[in-house]
Amino acid sequence: EDKVVQSPLSLVVHEGDTVTLNCSYEVTNFRSLLWYKQEKKAPTFLFMLTSSGIEKKSGRLSSILDKKELFSILNITATQTGDSAVYLCAVEALAAGNKLTFGGGTRVLVKP
């Protein structure tokens, strides 16, 4: 059974801090790993990672994948209160037909 574990469960930081979120996985025939941000409603897509060692960046957010150690990290630099959300990690296996297995999420609260 595919498994995705995120850590920490939650964290509280102040504006301007940097946060690092972790996602480890066990999946048969890994295809891709995705990061989503969920505020009040549906998740919004952040990154999709398929290859090890290639950092993806979008503004203050970046993410990287290590397929040997089976984990990914999501970094948020110079955090803002608008970064407060639950960050979800999901993996897709080959032949899974786009079916995603989600981790439990990390709840981030950024205080002014």
Place this chain on the structure above:
Amino acid sequence: GAVVSQHPSRVICKSGTSVKIECRSLDFQATTMFWYRQFPKQSLMLMATSNEGSKATYEQGVEKDKFLINHASLTLSTLTVTSAHPEDSSFYICSGSLGRGKTEAFFGQGTRLTVV
């Protein structure tokens, strides 16, 4: 990105009644749609995979007779919660996929169901 529209965003119903939730892909054809359930402060749990023109594939532990899924066209999938009970109260989210080779899922806005 592609847009998935989910309605209603919030519904309150009485125990024993049925509720239908619609999920439409507005600017792409979703050969596959996924239905998730999310309890407060928990992650998304896949309920079923809906393929256009065929029966849905349900995850273990999900009652197919209770959660009826229809995917009659490439742009519309529906989830009907039949004979709803208070324990069915939850946040239901659909997502559409562009198909094989395109992993990124596009989520609907979600439906918060409260059964009283």
